[in-house]
Amino acid sequence: MTHGPDDLGVAVIGTGKMGADHVRRIEETVSGARVTAVVDVDRGRAEAVASRIDGCAVHTDPAAAMASPDVDAVIVASPGPAHEGALMAAFAHDLPVLCEKPLTPDPAAALRVVEAECSLGRRRIQVGFMRRYDAEYARLKALPDTGRLGRPLLLHNRHRNVASPPGWTSAMLIEDSVSHEMDVTRWLLGHEITAVTVHTPTPSGDAPDGVRDPQFVVFETDGGAVVDVEIFVNCGFGYQVQAEVVCERGTARVGDGHALVTQTAGHWGGTIAQDYLERFADAYDREVQAWVDATRRGEVTGPSAWDGYAVAAVSAAGVRALTEGGRVPVELAERPALYGT
C-alpha cells in the first residue's frame, strides 16, 4: 500500500515487539502517516520489517535515518538506555518524537533531555504513556473533574501480568511496571508524588528465584492523597489493570470487566449509551476499514445483497404479522450460486 506525498513520513527506531507493532499500526490502522524508515542495531530484523513496506529505508543508526528528507517524525521504541542518544539526535534534526516509556531509565538522563528540550524552546517529545488514551481511563479522568464526587483522597491500583519476561528483576517491577501507575497518579490526580513505601510479601512460588513478586507500593502526593499499587507480574491468570479513585462523596473504578462503575449516594452503577453511533462507533470504523481493505484487494466480503434481500423478505412477513396477527411464514426465492450455499 502506498501513501500520498503529504502523509507524515515516520522513522521507527527499534523493531522489537513494540516497534514492530507500531510499524504495523501506522501501515494498517493510522490515517495520514507512513513508515519511511526503520532502524535497528540488528540490521536483519529491520530489513525483515521493511521488506513488507514500499519505499521504506533501513538503517542501523538513528541519526542516519533522521537525516533523510523522507523522515518528518520519529518513534523511539529501542531499549531504554538508547533513548537519550536517539532523542538528542531528534533535537539536532528538529524532529517531533513519540518516545516509548521510559523516557530514560535514570532521572539524571531524563533531566538532561528535559533541559535540552527547554533549550530548543518548544516541545518536541511526547512520551508513550498510552493509558491516557484508553477509553476506560479517559472516562475515569473525566469524572472526578466534575466535582460531583468531591476531592480524590485515595487511589487503588491493581497491575497484573501472566508472567514476567526472562531476566525481569525486583527493581523492574517498580521501574517498568509501576511506572505506568506513577503516570496515572500524576495525570489523573494532577498531583506530584512526594514519597514511596514498598511492602513485600513472601514471593509467589511462581516468581523466578530471587524476584520479589508481588509487591505492594504506597505513594504519598503533594495534594494529600495516598495511592496504593499491587504489582504482580507472575499472577498466571491474565493481564489486568484496575483503578479505583476514592473521593469525598463517592468512588469511581475501571478495569473489572465493566466499563466505568461509580458509587455515590446509595447507588452503584454505570451509564448507558444514548445513541447507536456512540454504541457502535468502533463497529462502523471496522466495517468501513474492512470494506476499503477488501476493495483495494479487488474482493467483496461482508454481508451480501442476498443477505439484504433475505432481511427485506423477513421484514415484510414481520409487518404482516404485526398488522394481521398470528404467525406468518417467510417465503424466500432460491438462493443464487453466487452467494454460496
Next chain:
Amino acid sequence: MTHGPDDLGVAVIGTGKMGADHVRRIEETVSGARVTAVVDVDRGRAEAVASRIDGCAVHTDPAAAMASPDVDAVIVASPGPAHEGALMAAFAHDLPVLCEKPLTPDPAAALRVVEAECSLGRRRIQVGFMRRYDAEYARLKALPDTGRLGRPLLLHNRHRNVASPPGWTSAMLIEDSVSHEMDVTRWLLGHEITAVTVHTPTPSGDAPDGVRDPQFVVFETDGGAVVDVEIFVNCGFGYQVQAEVVCERGTARVGDGHALVTQTAGHWGGTIAQDYLERFADAYDREVQAWVDATRRGEVTGPSAWDGYAVAAVSAAGVRALTEGGRVPVELAERPALYGT
C-alpha cells in the same frame, strides 16, 4: 489533509446523518481511502460537507459521480427507496458498493438487485449490517462455533432506543429496527428465518399516538431455533442492544455492561486478557493517531518529557524503598516554564 494517488477514491451518496458520518470516518479514521465525491439531492448540504475536503466533487446525481475517473468505489447512504437506482448505476459502472441497510425497503426490489448482481457474475455489494463488526457480537459469533456449548436452541434479543424520530410508524419498528436482529439471527445461527409472530402489549404512554411500542417479535428458523426480540424505541433511558444465545449446555450473552459472559457447567463469567497489546490495542491506536494528527498540525500534545522525567525520579525512589525499606521521599528538579505549571 491530502492523500496519495493509490488511495481508494470513494463517492458517498447521501449526506444525511449516516452519510456525513461515513465522510468524516474516511477522512479522519480509515487508512487507504479518501472521499473524492459526495452526492445529495440537496446540493447545498453536499457542498457543505465537500467544502472541508480538498478536491472533493459535488453532484446531485449518483450516476454522474460514478462516471468520474476519481471514483473507485461507492458508499450508498441515501434514503432506502433511492437505493435500487444507485445500486443499478454502480453495476453499470462496475463499481464496488458499501450499501447502508436496508438493501431496499421491499423484497421485490431487493430480489431485482440480487438478480442484477448475479448477471454480473461477481459480487459488487456489501450491505451495512455493521453489528457483524462489533467486538462483542464478534466474540458471541466465535463462541458457539467451538461446539463446547452445543447446538443453539434459543436466541434472546433486546433492542432499545431512547426515542423514535418523528414520523416513525409501528411497521418501522420491524423494518428499520428489528431488521438488525434478522441479520444477527441469520449470521449468528447460520439459519434462515421461516416464520414470524408479533406480540404487542399496550403501548407505552411515551410512544407517539398510534405507534405500537414496544413489540415482542418471535422468529422460528429452519435450524429449529426460536428467537425473540424485544423492540422498544421510546424506552427513554438509553440505546441498548443485548443478545443471549442459549445452547444445549450453556449460554453466552453480550450487551449488559460486561464483555461476553458465558454460563456453563456451574460457572458464569468471562475471559481475562492475556497481554497488554491485547488489552490496550485501542489505546495504542488512539495514541499514535493523536500524535500523527498533532504533528501534522505542527503541535506537540500528550505526555511531555517532563512527565517522563518525573516518573524516572519516582521510579528511582521506589527502587530505593524496595531495597532499603521504609519510606523514601521523592525529590524533583524545578519544573521548567515550557511544561506549564
Next chain:
Amino acid sequence: MTHGPDDLGVAVIGTGKMGADHVRRIEETVSGARVTAVVDVDRGRAEAVASRIDGCAVHTDPAAAMASPDVDAVIVASPGPAHEGALMAAFAHDLPVLCEKPLTPDPAAALRVVEAECSLGRRRIQVGFMRRYDAEYARLKALPDTGRLGRPLLLHNRHRNVASPPGWTSAMLIEDSVSHEMDVTRWLLGHEITAVTVHTPTPSGDAPDGVRDPQFVVFETDGGAVVDVEIFVNCGFGYQVQAEVVCERGTARVGDGHALVTQTAGHWGGTIAQDYLERFADAYDREVQAWVDATRRGEVTGPSAWDGYAVAAVSAAGVRALTEGGRVPVELAERPALYGT
C-alpha cells in the same frame, strides 16, 4: 431439642424431598413451631424422619394426624393428586394449611377447594409460591410500585434446571416449572393471564427422548402486558431463575449474580446498603443461632477470647502507628493451650 407448650404444633404431610426439608426447617431454623406429627403412605420413611424428633407422632393417613390435639396446623407436601383430600380434611378439622404447589394439578379440583374454603367463610390455606419470599423478587416487587419506572409492559423470565427428574414430560415443564412464573406474573404485575402461546425449538440433545425441552412460553395479561418464559430443565449448567420487568421508563431485573439492577435515565446499577445491621442482618442471625445451638450442646465454638485479645493488641499497635507514624511491630503474649495452636 424440645419446645414450649405454646409453640405451634405442625403436622407435615408427605416426607419426600420437600416435606423432609420442611421438617428440618421447623426443627432447626423456625422460631415458635415444632413438628408434632409426620404423615406418609410409606410408613417407614415417615418413621425415619420422626425418629429424630422428641414426641413426634407417625401416621399414614392425614386425617388421623389432624385429629390429634397436638396438631395446630398442617403443611401439605405430598404429591399433587393427594392435595385435594388433605385440604378437605384440614377444612373438616378447621386447621390452617401451608400447601406446597400445585394447589391441585387440575383446575376443576382447585376450584372445588376454593369453593370449600369460601363455604368456611374464612381463609385457611396459604399456597407454597415461595418466590414471593425471595429477597430479590421482593425487591423487584417493591420497585415498580413506586411509579418511578412507569407501567410494566413486558416481563422476561428465564427458568433453568440442571436436569429433569426421571419421568418428566413435556407437559410438566408447563405445569410444574412455569407455574412459578404464572404466580410471579400475577403477583408482580397484579394482572390475570388471558392467553398462552408455546414455541418449541428442536429439543436439546440432552433432553430425554420425546421431551420438548426447552420451551418458550408467551403470556398475554388483562393489564396489556406480554410475558415470556424460557423454560429449560436439562440445561446442564445450573439452577437459574431470572426476571426482568420492562416498564415505560426503565427496567429492573434480578437473578444474574447481582442483586436488583435497574436501568433508567441513562444509568444502570443497584443500591448500596446504608447500615451494617442491614448488610450483615443474616450474619448476625446465623451467629446467634450458632451460639445458641452450641451452648445447648454444652460447647463453645466461634471466635475465642484469644481472638479478642489478639485484635486488641493489634488495635493498640495500630493506634500507635496512626499517632506516631511509621511501622509499629505487634507483640502478642504466648498463646495458651486452651485455644489450640
Next chain:
Amino acid sequence: MTHGPDDLGVAVIGTGKMGADHVRRIEETVSGARVTAVVDVDRGRAEAVASRIDGCAVHTDPAAAMASPDVDAVIVASPGPAHEGALMAAFAHDLPVLCEKPLTPDPAAALRVVEAECSLGRRRIQVGFMRRYDAEYARLKALPDTGRLGRPLLLHNRHRNVASPPGWTSAMLIEDSVSHEMDVTRWLLGHEITAVTVHTPTPSGDAPDGVRDPQFVVFETDGGAVVDVEIFVNCGFGYQVQAEVVCERGTARVGDGHALVTQTAGHWGGTIAQDYLERFADAYDREVQAWVDATRRGEVTGPSAWDGYAVAAVSAAGVRALTEGGRVPVELAERPALYGT
C-alpha cells in the same frame, strides 16, 4: 410469645442499638432460646425492652441477672469498658457468653480475661466477630482452602460507612472499625499480624474536625502476607465491605454487588447454584416463618387458594397450547369475595 422449659434462657447485658437488636433477634428469629433478663445501667431503657417479653426480668447489675436460675447464658452488648467486669461475673457463675466486640478495649484487660478463662480450664466466651458468619465471607474462607489458587499473598479490604457517630475519633477508626479486618485477616489467612503501618491522606471535607478520615492501614503477617485496609467512615454513599484475596494463581473477592467472584487461568466469574433448595433456601425459611407467625396470630396471609386455582387454570391452557399449537385463551371462574378484588 412464650417458650418451652428447655429453651436456653439468655440474659442480654446492655440494651443500646446492638443489645436491643439481639433481644429482637432471639425473640423473633432464633430457634431454641428466649430472653429471660435484660440489664442496663439505664433501668428505664431496660424496662422498655423487657416490657415486650413475657417473664423477662430487669436488672441494672449484670451479676444480679446471672444469679437467676432462669439465666443459662449471657450476651454482653454493653460499652467496651464494661466488658471485663461482665465477663468476670459470667466466669464466676460459670455461664457461657457471647461477647460483642471488642472483647475489651485494651490488650492488658483482654489478656486478664484470657488468663481467667484459662484458669477455668474450658472455653466460656465466643467473641462477636460476626463476619465469620456472613455468607460471602464464608465462601471466601472456603475457597483458598482448596489449594486451587495457591498460597494467599495479599489481602485488600475496603470498609466504608455513610457517617461516623458523634464523638468518633481518629483512633476509633482503628479500634472499632478496622478491628473487623484484624479478625478477618487472622481468620481468613490463619496468620498473626506482626506489624502495622497507617497512611493518612488529607481528611475528607465531610469528616468531623480533627478526625483523620479516611485512613489506609497496612498489616504484615507472620505468614508473609501483606494486608491493606481502606477505612472511610464518612464516605457518604453507603455501608460497604469488600475483600479480595490475591493468591499465587488467582484471586477471589466478595462485596461488590456480586456473590464471590474468582479470577484464575484466563477467566473471571462465579458459580451457579445447582438446586432450587440451595437457591431459594432463605425464601423457604422466610415463607415458613411467616406462615407460623401469621398462624399464631390467627391469620392467613400469603398466596391464597384462589392463587393456586388461577395457576392451575393457566397451566391447563399452557399444556393445550403446547400440544395443539397456537394461542390458547385462559378462562377463569368468577373470583369469590373471600379473596378480595
